[in-house]
Amino acid sequence: MLHCYAPLTTLSTLIAFLLAAALLIRNAAVTPNGAATPKGFRVACFVVGDKSSLGPDLPFESSLWAGGFGSVFIIEREFTLEMCEADCDALVFSASAIGAFGASVADCSKPVLAWEEGYMRAVGMTGSTPGVDAGNGVVGGMVDIVDDRWPLAAGLSGPVALFEGEQDMNWAAWTSLGSGAKVVATQGAGSGRPVVLYYCKGGLQHSGVPSPNVRIQLPPHYFPNSSPVAWTPEGERVVKAAIDMLRQAADGGVVEGC
Numbered sequence: 001m002l003h004c005y006a007p008l009t010t011l012s013t014l015i016a017f018l019l020a021a022a023l024l025i026r027n028a029a030v031t032p033n034g035a036a037t038p039k040g041f042r043v044a045c046f047v048v049g050d051k052s053s054l055g056p057d058l059p060f061e062s063s064l065w066a067g068g069f070g071s072v073f074i075i076e077r078e079f080t081l082e083m084c085e086a087d088c089d090a091l092v093f094s095a096s097a098i099g100a101f102g103a104s105v106a107d108c109s110k111p112v113l114a115w116e117e118g119y120m121r122a123v124g125m126t127g128s129t130p131g132v133d134a135g136n137g138v139v140g141g142m143v144d145i146v147d148d149r150w151p152l153a154a155g156l157s158g159p160v161a162l163f164e165g166e167q168d169m170n171w172a173a174w175t176s177l178g179s180g181a182k183v184v185a186t187q188g189a190g191s192g193r194p195v196v197l198y199y200c201k202g203g204l205q206h207s208g209v210p211s212p213n214v215r216i217q218l219p220p221h222y223f224p225n226s227s228p229v230a231w232t233p234e235g236e237r238v239v240k241a242a243i244d245m246l247r248q249a250a251d252g253g254v255v256e257g258c
Contacts, residue, residue, distance in 0.1 A: 042250045044069035045088035047076045049096035056228045057094045060239075064092065067243035069250075084108035089250040093119045095170070095221045106207075111214040111249035113242055117170035120217055124207025125199060126176040133176035133206070136221040138168045141232070142188030143195055143219065150257040152184045152198060152216065152245065154237035159188055162219065162235035169219040171195050178205040182257070185219075185238075195219035196238065200258035201249070214249040214258065216242050 044064050048054060054073065061071045069090065074083070084091060084105060091105075093114035106123035117134040120126045127133030141163035148157040162185075171193040177183070180203025185196035196219060199211035218239070220229040231239065248255045 041068055041070045042089035042247065043087065044071050044090045044092050044246075045079070045084065046071045046073045046092045046094065047079050048073055048094045050075055054096075056222050056226055057096065059228045059231075060092070060094075063236075063239050063243055067240070067247050069243070069247065079105065081105055081108055084110055090246050092246075106209075107212065109212045111216075111246050113216045113218070113246045115170060115218040115220050117172070117217075117221065120170075120172055123215070124205045124209055125178070125181070125211075125215060125217065126172045126206050132173065134170070134172045136168055136170050138166050139187050139191065141165055141167050143185040144188050144192075145185050147182070147184055150182055150184055150198075152182075152196060152238065152241050152257060154234070154241040156234055156237065160185070160234050161232050162238060164230035164232055167219075167229065168221040169195050170217065170221045171219070172197060172217070176206055178203065178207070180204040180211065198245070198257070200255065214245060214255055216245060218242060 046057065046061065046064075048057060064071055071092070085108060088110050091108065091110050091112045093112065093116045095116045112119075114120070117136050120134045121128045121130065141161045142159055143162050144159055145153050145157050147153065148155070169187060171187060171191070173193060177194065177197070178199070180199050181197055182199070182203075183194040183197045185194070186192045187195050196217070198214060198216040199205060201211060201213045203211045205211055222229065245255055245257065
């Protein structure tokens with residue numbers, strides 16, 4: 001697996017490193033098994049809290065690779081709107097990110113896959129109040145698929161176990177979503193709060209600002225240095241569906257479900 005970390009002391013150095021990494025991925029010579037890669041991979045800028053917190057995210061990197069994305073890991077405090085526009089085909093926000101990327105990233109035109117409730121609050125997908133508009137909590141591994149019309153439901157319906165055992169989940173409040181939100185699944189522990197949702201490009205967010213591209217939110221939440229998320233086979237189907245949507249948006253074509 002190709003790992004590109006951005007340690008870097010100055011913004012200009014970081015941008016130069018990221019661009020070189022992006023070009024390396026687009027013309028990659030090595031796959032996870034050491035073979036030559038096909039051309040056409042997209043660059044997913046994988047925004048994390050710090051390099052020590054990558055453990056839970058590594059399975060997601062493998063899933064991104066399978067979906068045609070190479071990953072450039074970036075420390076959130078160094079991430080800027082200029083980087084997003086110039087060097088990324090898509091963004092991935094980890095739950096290890098803690099919202100230090102700044103509100104300017106809300107204006108980035110690239111598609112996003114996130115599993116961090118702080119991202120929803122920061123970019124206007126929901127309101128901004130922690131624990132009211134969006135939050136997290138351990139609610140078990142079950143969700144309820146409440147709208148199976150959308151590809152993000154991955155062909156599932158009704159009660160579904162996305163995780164093995166209990167899992168801390170990100171959630172949004174129904175009253176805090178914009179009219180453009182498409183809710184696919186809610187918590188399965190009786191609260192009914194949305195946990196799998198997305199906005200299409202142009203979908204009206206809570207902030208009143210149309211989403212600049214597809215923005216997808218998945219439920220797993222964890223803390224730095226915790227164990228990787230234990231997805232069930234059904235959960236892995238939802239992850240794949242999300243990455244498929246992300247790739248469609250990164251390619252600039254029609255996004256199923258939008």
